[in-house]
Amino acid sequence: MDFDDTQEEAAWRAEVREFLERHREELGSRNDDVARARQATLYDAGFVGVTWPVEAGGRGGTPMQQAIIDQEMARLGLPGLINLIGIGMCGPTVIMHGSDDQKQRYLKRLLRADDLWCQLFSEPAAGSDLAGLRTRAVLGEDGNWRVDGQKVWTTLAHLSDYGILLTRTDPDVPKHRGLTMFVVDMRAPGVTVRPLRQMSGGADFNEVFFDDVVIPDAERLGDVGDGWRVALTTLMSERLSLGGGGTGIGARAETVARHVAEHLDGLSPDRQVLARQELGRAYVAVLGARYTGYRQLSKLSRGELPGPEASAGKLSGTRSARDLADLAVRVLGDDARVATSRDGSDTWQTLQAGLPGMAIAGGTDQVLRNIIGERVLGLPAEPRADKGVTFRESLG
Structure with a gap:
């Protein structure tokens, strides 16, 4: 794929950047009490639900347009949307399988975070x-x-x-x-x-x-009785939103790189070498997951069905995010117990403690490896003792 913006994408990026910078102070607040209002502001500007159909409250845009919004928000360090589960998982399920009445009642309110x-x-x-x-x-x-x-x-x-x-x-x-x-x-x-x-x-x-x-x-x-097929819509949307869209998991690699650079002088020479090596390995892994996500976005923008890239992106993105967070805490040395970020929060420690859960959320690492093994590598399907029996019989 071409990693440079097209003329249309460049114009869109300029529009998004101008709006975000103009409203940076308003959108940058991390106060939970204003999270719904922040999302409503972005929605009213046309920057939430970009890829959703117009009749569902979106603007009928492309995945690349949404990716540009995500990139520009990350560039300015703006907090994410509070209703990401609704937008990334629940909403697409209602769009695909809900009645017209459900779509009318729920979708616009979901996008504006009127409802979580x-x-x-x-x-x-x-x-x-x-x-x-x-x-x-x-x-x-x-x-x-x-x-x-x-x-x-x-x-x-x-x-x-x-x-x-x-x-x-x-x-x-x-x-x-x-x-x-x-x-x-x-x-x-x-x-x-x-x-x-x-x-x-x-x-x-x-x-x-x-x-x-x-x-x-x-x-x-x-x-x-068709709930499994409906659930697959949710699960595919979930894995794409978590790791398949090129937006990464956890802190941005560039942010971790700056953090490590700021603390290198406090490390012994041998630990400085190790920190650089670990940062390099994790940074390359993040870029690999990011560009695999962009490949997926390119497929979606051409109207093609998403494949196992979302599972691979989520699997590799979780691993590299944990590596980066671990490194960010370790370079603090003994100060990691009490050190805070510039805004006074214990960002790195909290991130390190929270990321192991990502190996379970949105499909465990083991499930994702099975998907890749069976659908990419062509390995035999995992044996199932409950195949061909009713659920009641499987309970013994």
Whole structure:
């Protein structure tokens, strides 16, 4: 692919850069209380949901236009959008499988962050094996569904207004065929959200309990029993948003490079050599993931279907991000216990503590390696003991 901007892309970049620089102070606030307003400002300017169809609240633009926005925001060090899960995962699922009424009610509000969304997939006994989930939805005589079960590791559930919920509606068919997806009101009676404390000190993940939660059939996404196909839309969008679009994971490599350069003088000569070598290896890995993501964007801009590049980008991006964060903390030496960044936050320590979770979120490293092995290298599929049996039978 050509890494230089086309004439149209250069004009778009200039428009984006001018707006971001003009509103830099307003958009640069990291106060959580203004996060929704910040996203609304960007949306009203036409810089959120760029690739979404116009009828869904977007502007019908190209993936490269969105990539340019991401690049320019990163260049200025602006915080990301608060509703990334909604934009990158939930919204595309509603666009692809939702009714016209659902699209009308939800999508524009999602883009403006009037409503925040979460993704309710993983369960205590069904993480990597998503199709083994047990949260049950039963259709009542009144035409509504009643849901019971538990989800876990749900990011931002404690702040979300809505979520996309994958449930089991038929245990008497093979596990991939008995699933159905819904939109759920996170404030509905029977929904309980309990934050989970992370080793970074934050509590962005949650466990969510559903106790006889009523969901109207009008909130179903796709056909009954077709939830696995609907979920694949979400999972593909998730991996593209996490590592397949060339925007990277964690801190930008350039930021880490400046940080390391500022602290080299405080290291012994032999540790300086090691730090340079580690930075070089990690930096090259980041660039490899970044340009693989750009190749994926080029395919999307030509109307081609995304391939396994998103899985490879997420896998390699997570590894290189962890390497960079580890290096950033180590060059602080003994000061790493108390040192803060220039804005007074413990950026590097928090990033280092949070990134191991990325090896699980959005598809574990092991699942992604299986995808690459089977779809890229042509290796035999992993053996499945539950193949050809119903979900109920697989439980023994």
